Amino acid sequence: MLADDDWWRDAVVYQVYPRSFADANGDGIGDLQGVRHRLGYLSELGVDAIWLSPFYTSPMADAGYDVADHRDVDPMFGTLDDFDELVRDAHARGIRVIVDLVPNHSSDRHPWFQAGLRDRYIFRDRPNDWESIFGGPAWTQVEDGQWYLHLFAPEQPDLNWEHPEVRAEFRDVLRFWLDRGVDGFRVDVAHGMVKAEGLPDVGPKEGPQAEMLGDERVPYFDQDGVHDIYREWRPILDSYPGGRMAVAEAWVSSPERLARYVGPDQLHQAFNFEFMLADYHAKAFRTVIEKALAEAELVGSPTTWVLSNHDKPRHVTRHGGLGRARAATLLMLALPGSAYVYNGEELGLPEVLDLPDELRQDPAFRRSGESRDGCRVPIPWTGEPGFGWRDPWLPIPASWGPLSAEAQHGDPGSTLSLYRAALRIRKEHPALGGGTLTWLDSPRDVLAFERDPGLAVVLNTGERPVELAALGLRSEVLLSSGPQAGDGTVAPDSTLWLRR
Numbered sequence: 216m217l218a219d220d221d222w223w224r225d226a227v228v229y230q231v232y233p234r235s236f237a238d239a240n241g242d243g244i245g246d247l248q249g250v251r252h253r254l255g256y257l258s259e260l261g262v263d264a265i266w267l268s269p270f271y272t273s274p275m276a277d278a279g280y281d282v283a284d285h286r287d288v289d290p291m292f293g294t295l296d297d298f299d300e301l302v303r304d305a306h307a308r309g310i311r312v313i314v315d316l317v318p319n320h321s322s323d324r325h326p327w328f329q330a331g332l333r334d335r336y337i338f339r340d341r342p343n344d345w346e347s348i349f350g351g352p353a354w355t356q357v358e359d360g361q362w363y364l365h366l367f368a369p370e371q372p373d374l375n376w377e378h379p380e381v382r383a384e385f386r387d388v389l390r391f392w393l394d395r396g397v398d399g400f401r402v403d404v405a406h407g408m409v410k411a412e413g414l415p416d417v418g419p420k421e422g423p424q425a426e427m428l429g430d431e432r433v434p435y436f437d438q439d440g441v442h443d444i445y446r447e448w449r450p451i452l453d454s455y456p457g458g459r460m461a462v463a464e465a466w467v468s469s470p471e472r473l474a475r476y477v478g479p480d481q482l483h484q485a486f487n488f489e490f491m492l493a494d495y496h497a498k499a500f501r502t503v504i505e506k507a508l509a510e511a512e513l514v515g516s517p518t519t520w521v522l523s524n525h526d527k528p529r530h531v532t533r534h535g536g537l538g539r540a541r542a543a544t545l546l547m548l549a550l551p552g553s554a555y556v557y558n559g560e561e562l563g564l565p566e567v568l569d570l571p572d573e574l575r576q577d578p579a580f581r582r583s584g585e586s587r588d589g590c591r592v593p594i595p596w597t598g599e600p601g602f603g604w605r606d607p608w609l610p611i612p613a614s615w616g617p618l619s620a621e622a623q624h625g626d627p628g629s630t631l632s633l634y635r636a637a638l639r640i641r642k643e644h645p646a647l648g649g650g651t652l653t654w655l656d657s658p659r660d661v662l663a664f665e666r667d668p669g670l671a672v673v674l675n676t677g678e679r680p681v682e683l684a685a686l687g688l689r690s691e692v693l694l695s696s697g698p699q700a701g702d703g704t705v706a707p708d709s710t711l712w713l714r715r
Contacts, residue, residue: 217306220458223399223483224517225648226263226553227638228313232525233270233292234278234608235593236558243606245593247293251301254308256620260561260631261638264311266401268525270298271317274324276370277578278525278591280315280403281322285388295395302396311398313462318385318444319407320371328372335381336372337364337410344416345435346424350583353435364414366407366435368578376408376444386451393455405463405476405485409440437467445481462486462519474510484519484553491521495534495543497662497676501654504550508652517552517649523560529590532566538708541633541696542674545710546662548637549647549672556634559594562618563630567592567609574609595619636694640712644670647712657686661705669715673705680704688713 237249247270257265269279270292279289288295302312321328327335342354342362354362355369364373374381389400411434417424424433432438445461452459463476463485476485487507493499507518522530522543531540540563547554567589572580580586588609596603598616616622623629641647646666655663660677663686671688675681683690683703690703690713697709705711 217309217311217398217457222263222311222458223460223462223553225551225645226311227261227548227641227648228264228266228553228555229257229260229262230266230268230524230555230557232268232558232591235591237594237596238604238607241605243604244291244608246291247288247297247301251297251304254301254304254310257310258308260635261642262310262556264313264398265305266313266555267315269315269317273322274370275576276322277368278576280317281320281324281368281371282317283322283324283326285317285384286391299395306396312396313399313401313460314392314397315403316385316388316400316461317403318374318376319404320365320367320373323370323372333361333363335375335378337375337414338362339364339414343414344418345414346417347582349579350423350585364410366404368582370578373410374408376440382444382447386447389448389451393451393459397459398457399452399460399462399483402461402463402482405482406437406441406465406467407435408444409438410435411438432468432472437465437472442475442481445476449480449482460484470506470510474514477514477516479515484516486521486555487518488521490547491523491527491530495539495676497657497660497674500543500546500674500676501662504652508551511552518550519553519555520547520550521555521557522547523557523590524555525557525591526587527590528566529557529560529564531560531563532568536708537563537565537630538697539676541630542676542708542710544634545637545694545696545712546672546674548641549666549670549710549712551649551652551666553648557590561631561634562594562620562623564592564594564615564618566590567612570609576609597621633694633696637712640694646670655686655688657681661686663688665715671713671715672710673713674710675705675707678707680706683711683713688715 234245236245237253238245239248271282272284272287272289273279273281305312338361345353347353353366356362365371415434460483463482465476465485467473473485476482489503493503511518531537534540575586575588577586577588592609593607595615598619602611623631650667653665657663661681662674665671693712695711697706
């Protein structure tokens with residue numbers, strides 16, 4: 216096990232979406248051996264850890280987030296021996312391994328559900344008005360007339376966390392993977408699990424219930440009792456050496472509510488989704504960053520920044536182009552705390568918007584018409600036909616040849632080279648992940664701040680170049696997200712890292 220218990224505080228973590236990352240056996244689906252074979256690529260990129268999206272035994276109704284066995288690898292991805300080899304080889308390269316934990320629900324193929332152990336799920340005689348996050352009602356009726364709750368797909372029944380066997384099961388699952396050497400967990404739907412007593416109706420409201428988290432709580436998310444679960448988990452994590460950690464995927468109504476998930480007796484971190492969803496503008500970014508840093512100081516844990524993941528459109532498309540995406544990336548990697556990078560973003564991949572409907576596999580598409588498949592298209596490794604894949608499970612756009620890892624390797628102007636340079640400089644200047652942030656006076660369309668010792672960051676979201684001298688800054692550029700004219704300015708839609 217690697218040393219340094221505080222590694223996670225400023226780590227750059229690379230999210231591996233296993234089926235779309237790398238395929239070792241040629242069946243068109245990525246697997247654990249594919250990840251293992253690409254560890255050299257990840258090491259050269261400069262990441263500190265990888266986070267593996269679910270690879271557990273699953274019927275794949277929701278891309279593996281419907282888990283049938285929390286202690287085994289689905290044959291689609293390999294075996295437990297493959298996992299052990301991956302962890303061993305990653306650690307040998309100084310790369311830690313985080314795995315997904317899915318505690319809110321199981322698959323309907325889980326032995327408990329198949330055995331009819333209804334007390335371990337949420338059954339009732341009549342449904343209430345709760346809605347599935349994927350669209351439609353959150354209840355499905357079984358043959359004897361009862362209904363079970365599924366906040367996601369019908370194949371994902373919600374577990375009853377009031378049952379002691381459920382709590383005991385997940386404590387054991389934690390220990391199972393910790394014993395195999397994992398360095399941490401990303402907790403899926405960390406704001407779920409506990410539901411309001413009596414399962415009260417939400418009541419009438421225009422639009423989907425899932426949108427209510429923006430301004431108020433719903434009775435099936437962010438209930439106070441969920442924090443008791445994390446207080447049970449934290450001593451388990453602390454009992455293992457090497458700084459084992461957990462990060463929450465928690466969609467809640469405010470930064471203050473999010474801060475409640477983090478602390479010495481609960482989880483180590485929580486994703487800052489406000490940053491990911493912020494509009495591309497200096498003012499919007501600053502508002503989110505100030506709020507996040509204030510909450511981080513309150514709880515004594517650094518913020519976790521993210522721009523793309525497997526659930527949201529890639530930020531190349533979301534922010535309106537590669538130039539803006541590169542600028543946002545250099546902003547993110549210069550902020551205090553840890554950063555999570557989604558596989559393929561280092562290649563500048565856009566969202567795929569024109570996948571044929573018959574090839575989409577996201578269960579949300581069938582219920583609501585919305586699909587997350589566009590950010591899950593496999594990574595292009597080579598510029599040759601197939602892009603390094605044999606019949607990939609989702610088609611790779613023919614236009615992606617110039618975006619392939621092979622095409623970008625060695626090109627100093629490529630997005631891959633930008634990520635490699637940024638992560639190298641971040642390691643050479645630890646203040647970029649730690650230290651303090653001091654805002655500098657700047658025009659409305661510009662975000663400028665100092666990172667000690669003597670490093671400055673400038674993002675120009677405006678339409679005209681901005682003179683660095685007007686900001687009181689020298690033009691000694693460490694790294695630029697865009698082309699620089701060498702005239703002492705920061706171009707539109709560009710971020711500069713500077714020596715102060």
